[in-house]
């Protein structure tokens with residue numbers, strides 16, 4: 001199968017957290033019937049409410065017609081069981097970042113979906129080769145790595161593991177493009193392109209701080225206002241969440257057999273241990289107590 005998925009094709013999204021909800025929103029807006037599943041009923045309800053709320057906002061801003069919003073809402077279905085995903089042509093997994101959890105899910109899915117269905121993982125840093133290794137048909141699995149927040153971020157990394165077929169990667173690529181995204185092909189290497197290149201950005205910022213060169217606000221301001229970056233390393237880590245960011249660094253470090261270039265930061269681990277995860281908990285390098293207003297807003 002080559003080219004983008006037909007608009008009549010059903011897209012399944014598994015995991016309705018920050019990423020799954022965004023992916024479901026984008027796929028439904030693109031015209032697909034979307035089936036969204038999560039093991040937590042509350043997460044599913046929250047996601048559906050959040051997506052409907054996002055469409056209402058787009059309508060209020062005049063960026064979506066109320067007819068289109070209504071039609072998209074009708075295409076979005078929360079489902080209570082994996083069995084209901086049998087007619088999906090593309091399944092996008094956005095569950096917890098854990099290799100065994102992802103492997104177990106895809107093993108189950110292979111018994112449910114049709115032979116032609118494409119399986120995609122939104123993993124940030126795990127090996128696509130390893131996720132697919134135990135599948136009966138590993139050629140049909142690819143990475144489809146969206147960025148947060150999904151409706152706003154154009155980039156999608158289309159990641160091929162060793163067994164991924166060219167046809168699978170091309171269909172995922174063309175489908176992402178048909179959804180208005182900017183896909184790029186990448187081979188499965190630790191952290192792929194973005195999360196690999198971003199490691200030294202965070203690591204050097206953290207080293208500068210450790211060495212007392214300047215405080216986070218100064219370093220961020222230099223990168224943002226002088227370097228042309230949209231955000232400096234500390235405000236960006238606060239946005240991503242220190243738990244997620246630290247886990248990705250650990251995963252890249254382990255995958256390169258402990259290469260010291262990727263050594264995780266003890267300072268960041270302290271933030272994780274303290275529960276100072278960034279904006280989502282109201283405190284990270286910055287304090288967001290006042291309605292989560294970023295420090296430079």
Ligand code: NAI
Nearest residue numbers: 015016017018019038039040043094095096097123124148
């Ligand atoms: P999240 O924690 O917001 O959501 C994960 C959801 O998956 C939860 O609602 C949970 O109930 C559900 N879940 C867990 N195990 C499940 C299972 N076996 N079956 C069905 N549902 C299950 O996580 P988030 O941030 O949405 O991340 C999801 C994936 O996307 C991870 O692999 C993460 O590494 C990746 N990712 C995250 C980004 C981010 O900035 N947060 C960016 C790009 C990728």
